[in-house]
Amino acid sequence: FLSLSLQAKMSRPLQARRLEGIDKNIWVEFVKLAATYATVNLGQGFPDFPPPDFLKEAFVRALSGENHMLHQYTRAFGHPPLVKILAQFFGKLLGRDLDPMTNVMVTVGAYQALFCCFQAFVDEGDEVIIIEPFFDCYEPMVKMAGGTPVFVPLRPKAPKDGKLMSSADWQLDPAELASKFSERTKAIVLNSPNNPLGKVFSQGELELIADLCEKHDILCISDEVYEWLVYDGKEHIRIASLRGMWDRTVMIGSAGKTFSATGWKVGWTVGPNRLLQHLRTVHQNSAYHCATIAQEAVAQGFQREIELYGKPDSYFVQLPKELQQKRDWLVQSLDAVGMKPIIPEGTYFLVADISEFKSDVPEVPDSDEPYDYRFAKWMVKNKGLAAIPLSAFYCGAHKNNYNHFIRFCFAKEEATLKAANDILQKWKREKTSP
Numbered sequence: 001f002l003s004l005s006l007q008a009k010m011s012r013p014l015q016a017r018r019l020e021g022i023d024k025n026i027w028v029e030f031v032k033l034a035a036t037y038a039t040v041n042l043g044q045g046f047p048d049f050p051p052p053d054f055l056k057e058a059f060v061r062a063l064s065g066e067n068h069m070l071h072q073y074t075r076a077f078g079h080p081p082l083v084k085i086l087a088q089f090f091g092k093l094l095g096r097d098l099d100p101m102t103n104v105m106v107t108v109g110a111y112q113a114l115f116c117c118f119q120a121f122v123d124e125g126d127e128v129i130i131i132e133p134f135f136d137c138y139e140p141m142v143k144m145a146g147g148t149p150v151f152v153p154l155r156p157k158a159p160k161d162g163k164l165m166s167s168a169d170w171q172l173d174p175a176e177l178a179s180k181f182s183e184r185t186k187a188i189v190l191n192s193p194n195n196p197l198g199k200v201f202s203q204g205e206l207e208l209i210a211d212l213c214e215k216h217d218i219l220c221i222s223d224e225v226y227e228w229l230v231y232d233g234k235e236h237i238r239i240a241s242l243r244g245m246w247d248r249t250v251m252i253g254s255a256g257k258t259f260s261a262t263g264w265k266v267g268w269t270v271g272p273n274r275l276l277q278h279l280r281t282v283h284q285n286s287a288y289h290c291a292t293i294a295q296e297a298v299a300q301g302f303q304r305e306i307e308l309y310g311k312p313d314s315y316f317v318q319l320p321k322e323l324q325q326k327r328d329w330l331v332q333s334l335d336a337v338g339m340k341p342i343i344p345e346g347t348y349f350l351v352a353d354i355s356e357f358k359s360d361v362p363e364v365p366d367s368d369e370p371y372d373y374r375f376a377k378w379m380v381k382n383k384g385l386a387a388i389p390l391s392a393f394y395c396g397a398h399k400n401n402y403n404h405f406i407r408f409c410f411a412k413e414e415a416t417l418k419a420a421n422d423i424l425q426k427w428k429r430e431k432t433s434p
C-alpha cells in the first residue's frame with residue numbers, strides 16, 4: 001500500500017497546471033505576521049470600527065425575524081430584494097433602466113465577481129491589460145483562466161514646490177497605454193478609486209481608456225469597490241456612464257467596503273445582459289449564491305441609502321467625511337516623521353515613501369526579496385506596526401522599480417491611528433538621538 005501510494009504521489013504533479021507560479025500570496029504571509037507581531041495593524045484593508053447600526057439591526061432582524069426562509073437558499077443570481085434595490089440604485093446613478101434579473105448579479109464579495117469575470121471572458125491566449133499598481137488578485141485570476149496579464153504602470157510625476165505628492169500625480173502615459181493593446185487583448189481591468197494608491201481616475205483619463213476600449217473592441221472590468229470613498233469634493237465617475245461603455249463594461253461593487261462589513265462577503269456586478277449572462281454561468285457552477293441573510297440586510301441598507309441619497313444623514317456621505325479626517329491625521333503623522341505620504345484622493349489606503357528610514361533596515365544586494373517586503377517585515381517585528389509593501393501590487397518584473405513605499409490602511413479607530421502615531425514618533429526620536 002505504502003509503495004503504491006508513494007508511486008501515485010510521485011508519478012505526476014498533484015496540482016493542476018493553472019496553479020503553477022501563483023502559489024505565493026502576500027496576504028497569507030502578511031496577515032500571519034500582523035497576527036503574530038503587530039500591536040497596531042494598518043496592513044490589510046478592513047475597518048476596525050463597527051458597521052452602521054442600521055445595517056447590524058437589519059442583519060439581526062433578518063436572522064431572528066418571522067421569515068425563516070431567510071435561512072435557506074435564495075435565488076442563485078441574487079436575493080430578489082437585493083437585486084431589485086441595486087438595479088434601482090445603480091439605475092439612478094447611471095441614468096438607465098436596469099432589469100434586476102438580468103443587469104445585476106450578486107456575488108460572494110467583489111473577489112468572486114472578479115473571478116466570474118475572468119473565468120467568463122478570458123480564454124487561453126487572451127491578453128488582459130492591468131494598470132499598476134493593482135489589487136494583487138487580478139494577476140493570478142487572469143492566469144488561472146489561461147490568459148496573459150499585460151501590465152502598464154501609472155507613472156509618478158514629482159510635485160511642484162516641495163509639496164506632498166498626491167495620488168493624482170500618478171498617471172498613465174497615453175502612448176504607453178495605447179501600445180499595450182493588441183489583437184489578443186480581450187479586456188482591461190480598471191480600478192478607480194485605486195487600491196493601493198487611492199487614485200481617482202479623472203474624466204479625461206477614463207475617456208482615454210474608453211476610447212481605446214471602443215477602438216479595439218474590448219471589455220472593461222471596472223472594480224469600483226471604493227466608489228463612495230472619495231475625498232476633497234472629488235467625484236467618482238463610473239466608466240460605464242461614458243459614451244459607448246455600458247455595453248462593454250462590468251461594474252463591480254462590494255458591501256464590505258460600502259457598509260464597512262468586509263466579513264459579510266456580499267458583492268455585486270452590474271452590466272448589460274450580454275455580458276452578465278456569462279457571469280451567471282460561472283457563478284451558477286461555482287459559488288451558486290451568497291448567504292441569504294447577509295443579502296437581505298444589505299438590501300435594507302441600500303433601501304435606507306436610496307431614501308437618503310445625497311443627504312447629510314446618508315452613510316455614503318458620512319463615511320467618506322469621517323475617513324477624510326482619518327486620512328488627514330495619518331498624512332500629518334507620517335509627514336511629521338519624514339515618511340512622506342502620497343495623499344490619496346480616495347479609498348482607505350495611503351502609500352508612504354520609506355526612503356528616509358532605509359538606514360534602519362539595510363539593503364541586501366542581490367536579494368530575491370524586494371526591499372519594501374524586508375522593510376515591512378522588519379517594521380512589524382521590531383516596531384509592532386503592520387503595513388503592506390507597495391511592490392506586492394506590481395508584477396514580478398516591475399517590483400524592484402517601486403520598492404521603497406509601503407501601504408497603510410486608515411479605516412481605523414482614532415485610538416488605533418494615535419497608537420500608530422506614537423510608534424512613528426518614538427521611532428523618529430530614536431533615529432535622531434545620538
Ligand code: PMP
Nearest residue numbers: 109110111135195225254256267
Ligand atoms: N477589489 C479591490 C480593489 C479590493 O481592494 C478588494 C478588497 N480588498 C476587493 C476587490 C475584494 O472585495 P470583497 O471583500 O468584497 O471580496
